[in-house]
Structures are given as structure tokens and as C-alpha cells.
Amino acid sequence: MAKALIVGVGDGLSASLARRLANRGYDLVLAARDTDKLADLAAETGASTVACDASDPASVDGLFERVDAVDGPLAVAIYNPSARVRGPLVELAAEDVRRALEVTAFGAFLTAQRAAVRMLDAGAGTILFTGASAGVKGYAKSAPFAMGKFALRGLAQSMARELHPQGIHVGHIVIDGGIRNPGREEPADKPDSMLDPDRIAETYMQLVDQDRSVWSWEIEVRPWVETF
Template identity: 65%
Template sequence: MPEALIIGAGDGLSASLARLLAREGYAVALAARNTAKLAALAAETGAATHACDAADPAQVAALFEAAGGAQVVVYNPSYRVRGPIADLDPADVQRSLQVCAFGGFLAVREAARRMLPRRAGTILLTGASAGVKGYPLSAPFAMGKFALRGLAQSAARELHPQGVHVAHVVIDGGIRSNRRPEPGEDTLLDPDAIAESYWHLIRQPRSAWSWEIELRPWVERF
């Protein structure tokens, strides 16, 4: 049975990915700082859960020791800080960079160590609009997501020739959830539809690998 590890799991996109991968025959592992919130999803999908702070090197290493044989690794955590640059708390900015970017490096590093000997595997990094355009009052998030995008591009150029597929997914728009109900017809990204695009990346033939795709609802302004 193939294995998949989703880091930064929750009740949105990660839940849709977990359900899809479980349906496709994967043994799914879910990692989050608070695993209690994953109980219902784990019961539904048969997934294992692991407590992990994605920005802590020791915890990420321990996570991969416990669940690191995965053929698919998805890095999904984000930490958003908003406010005028002159008023931002440096500690909050540092945390945003640690979660959005440094944690992505830790995950890619541990995944690559295990996938390179097999010359196979897929690493998917969840990006955002902020990774390609910095918005006002959102500098820390832009800094972190720009760094994650750079990591993905560099890792793809390095690892693709060695058989490991790395891809960055730009989520350019709001994602539908219980906390963010649909205001109109398909005006928000459906997390199940996003998951289908991740599945497409996982199944891409290596003769035509994408290193990045961009997803937006049909009404999103470019």
C-alpha cells in the first residue's frame, strides 16, 4: 500500500486530500500541532496522526522517522501575520517565516533523504497568491510564501533529474469552508477540486512534470 504524509493537516484542503488519497488506496498519515482536531478525519480515512510543530527541526525529523516512508509528502502549514510594517512584532514575523518557509525546507530535506535512494516520490508545497505578489499589510506572509516558492523551484531543478517530483501549488483565491461560506456560484475554490489538481500532479508522467501550477476560481481577477 503506498503511503502519503500530509503536514499541517486540518479540516480544509488537507481533509480533502486525505479523503482522496485514502480512496485511491494510500495509507495516510496526518501531522499537526494539535492532533485532537484530526480525530474525526482520522476515523473517516483510517489515517494515523502525529503531533508535530512543522518549524521544529527535531520534531520534523522525528515525524519522518515515524512516518517517513511516504511516496507522497504534502506541506500545507501557514502562519499569517497582518499589520503595518512599522508596527509588526519581530517575533510574530519570525514565526511566520519559520512556519511558511523554514518548515517547508525541513520537510523537503527529510523527504528527499528518503526518496532519493528510491529515485521516486512526490513532494507538494502549498503556496498562495502572496507567493507571487506582496499585498499591503501582509509583508510577513509574502516573505514566507515567496521563500517557499523559491525553495520549490530550486528543489525541483535539483531533484527532478534524480526521480523526485517537486511541485508548488499557488492557491490564488479564497477556499470554501464552514468558516467561509460560498457567497455565489463557484466564487471560492472548492477544496475537493483543489485536491483533484494535487492528484493530477502525483500522477503526472515524468516526461511532462510541472514544477508549479496556479489555481483560481473562474471569477478571480488576475
């Protein structure tokens, strides 16, 4: 049986992804800094959980040791974490910016590199990155998030050009808008203004299923009322 890894799991999009993959029969490994919050989701999906700091190489190596202990090839790897630091450019703390970049971009590299090694050995696999509109256009007072997401997008595009011809599908999903998560709903005066996590997860699965004759490296998703 094939296995799937999701890094940066919470109760929103990543939980929807876990349910979709479990329903497809994948053996799941779910990684997060705090795994206590994953108990219910793990019980529902039959997943293994691993505590992991995605920005730390040793921690990511430990994660993949746990992934390797699960039978079957690694077929899907999804990187979801990001870190935001907001504020005027001249007031940002350097260490906060460094940490944001480590989580959003460097952690993506660490996870993707290790996933790619395993998928290349098998000659197949899908690696997906959760992007944002900040990776396409930088917003005022949000420079660290834009820096991290631009780097993430560049990583995905470079990987796609290198790995697609070797049988590994790499995809970057630009999420343009807020996600409707538990406890976070649209304002009454702005119906349909947020993305449904289950519908986003369907888009990820379309990339997993996509025939290699038409592989997409990037897809944008946004609410139909969103301007862009």
C-alpha cells in the first residue's frame, strides 16, 4: 500500500487533505510541532503522528525515519507550514524574519529534498506545496511572508522543471483568500468570501490524479467573489 505524508497539520485544510487521502487508502503520516492536537484526526484516519520542527534538518530526518518505517512507497508529500510576521519594514525584528523564512521556505526545501530522494528511487510520486497570493504579489507590512512564499514558489517551479522529466509530479497551489476553518466563518455581509477547505483538498487530489501528459506545476484557487 502506498503512503502519504502531510507536514504542518492542523484542523483546516490539512485535516481535509488527511481525510481525502485516507479515503483513497493511503497509509498516512501526519507531522506537526504539537501532535496532541492531532489525536482525533489520527484516530479518524488511522494515521501515524510525528512531532517535527520542519525548519530543523535533524527533526526532518527523524520524521523521514518514521515515514520509512511505514510499509510501501512514499506516493504523496504535502508541505503546508508557513509563518507570518506583520509590521512596518523598519520595525521588523531580524530574528523573527529569519524564523519566518526558515519555516515557510527552508523547511519546504528540507521536506521536499528528502521526499524526492525516496520518490526518485521508486520512479514516481507527487510533491505538493501550499502557496498563497503573497507568493505572487507582496503586500505592504507583510514582507517576511512574501519573502517566504516567493521562495516557496521558486522552489516548486525549479523542482518541477527538474523532476517532472524524472517521473515526479511537483505542484504549487496558490490559495488566494482566507480559508473557512473551524471557528472562522465569513462575515454575514460577505457570503462566499472564503475558500472551503474540503474543496481545496479536492483540487490537491486532482493534481495527485493528473495524467502526466498534462501535468500542471501551479494552480490558483480563490472564491468566485474575490477580485484579482
